[in-house]
Amino acid sequence: MIMDTIMDYWFRNPKREEKRTAVFYTTLVNSMKVLIATEKPFAKVAVDGIREVVEKAGYTLALLEKYTDKQQLLDAVADADALIVRSDIVDAEVLDAAPQLKIVVRAGAGYDNLDLAAATAHGVVAMNTPGQNSNAVAELALGLMVMAVRNFYNGTSGTELKGKKLGIHAFGNVGRNVARIAKGFGMDIYAYDAFCPDEAMIAAGVTPVHSAEELYRTCNVVSLHIPATAETKQSINYALLSQMPKGAVLVNTARKEVINEDELIQLMQERADFKYVTDIMPAADMKFKTLFEGRYFATPKKMGAQTAEANINAGIAAANQIVDFLTTGNTRFQVNK
Numbered sequence: 001m002i003m004d005t006i007m008d009y010w011f012r013n014p015k016r017e018e019k020r021t022a023v024f025y026t027t028l029v030n031s032m033k034v035l036i037a038t039e040k041p042f043a044k045v046a047v048d049g050i051r052e053v054v055e056k057a058g059y060t061l062a063l064l065e066k067y068t069d070k071q072q073l074l075d076a077v078a079d080a081d082a083l084i085v086r087s088d089i090v091d092a093e094v095l096d097a098a099p100q101l102k103i104v105v106r107a108g109a110g111y112d113n114l115d116l117a118a119a120t121a122h123g124v125v126a127m128n129t130p131g132q133n134s135n136a137v138a139e140l141a142l143g144l145m146v147m148a149v150r151n152f153y154n155g156t157s158g159t160e161l162k163g164k165k166l167g168i169h170a171f172g173n174v175g176r177n178v179a180r181i182a183k184g185f186g187m188d189i190y191a192y193d194a195f196c197p198d199e200a201m202i203a204a205g206v207t208p209v210h211s212a213e214e215l216y217r218t219c220n221v222v223s224l225h226i227p228a229t230a231e232t233k234q235s236i237n238y239a240l241l242s243q244m245p246k247g248a249v250l251v252n253t254a255r256k257e258v259i260n261e262d263e264l265i266q267l268m269q270e271r272a273d274f275k276y277v278t279d280i281m282p283a284a285d286m287k288f289k290t291l292f293e294g295r296y297f298a299t300p301k302k303m304g305a306q307t308a309e310a311n312i313n314a315g316i317a318a319a320n321q322i323v324d325f326l327t328t329g330n331t332r333f334q335v336n337k
Helices: 004-012 014-019 022-029 044-056 070-079 092-096 116-121 134-149 173-184 198-203 212-218 261-270 285-291 308-328
Strands: 033-038 060-065 082-085 103-106 125-128 165-169 188-192 221-224 249-252 275-278 296-298
Touching (some): 033 070, 033 308, 044 060, 044 308, 060 070, 070 092, 082 308, 092 116, 103 308, 134 173, 134 221, 134 249, 134 275, 134 296, 165 173, 165 212, 173 188, 188 212, 261 285, 285 296
Parallel strands (some): 033 060, 033 082, 082 103, 103 125, 165 188, 221 249, 275 296
């Protein structure tokens, strides 16, 4: 019998009562529709891989790419049973427009573009695909470090990463890959993560520290990998950053919201030795560029996961998770409750 677990999830959720109709049963016996909705599209090879997974399971794949108006997304989700997105916003309005939707998967690790409370209220399972983009983001982080210590390739003499102390703020999938790559540069690696046991860091050849303050006080270079949560937003501030040693480099491939931009600007005005490189353009980008030429760089748009390999990995992982959920009810990567 198809999707007993899915039916159980829907019927246990009182917010889904309006969807307990014949439409649900019709959807079960007919081909499910999986929608890829991406303002910034997957590579063709990734779409082909997703299609293979989806159609092999007997489902139909639909595409909405490079859309320019939210109404296009609202129209497209009207008959979708499953949704794959990248950085696209899935909020209450989108979920209201999707009466058949059972699951949305963010192809990537970060999922702050998904309104988790609204998904739960609509009885929709929300997932991410952790680990699929990790190496791509980690490689970019090291590239930004090299760029910073070589003075942004401006022709002047820089320094080397070898022997420098690298602080990894959050030791998840990306942080572990940063540590792995940084070993090849001969860096001394430290990490702070309140949710990761010391033993896991030590096993990876990393020295654990037990507060953010200790990490920033110790390390020449700090690489940020924390999510944007109520606790972390604006937490990378003057008090923390001012503890970093002379010649400090801050690397951000996480989220722009974790940076207190006003206080970072204040610090960089006071410390001509401090450099900031980021994969997430700050709201105050023009101010940073004007004030800190030669000490600041931001990618034009988020590039961490922009590799062919990451594109393929995350997209196909999303498709596999959807098929697994719709056929067995597996909610391993669910991020809402």
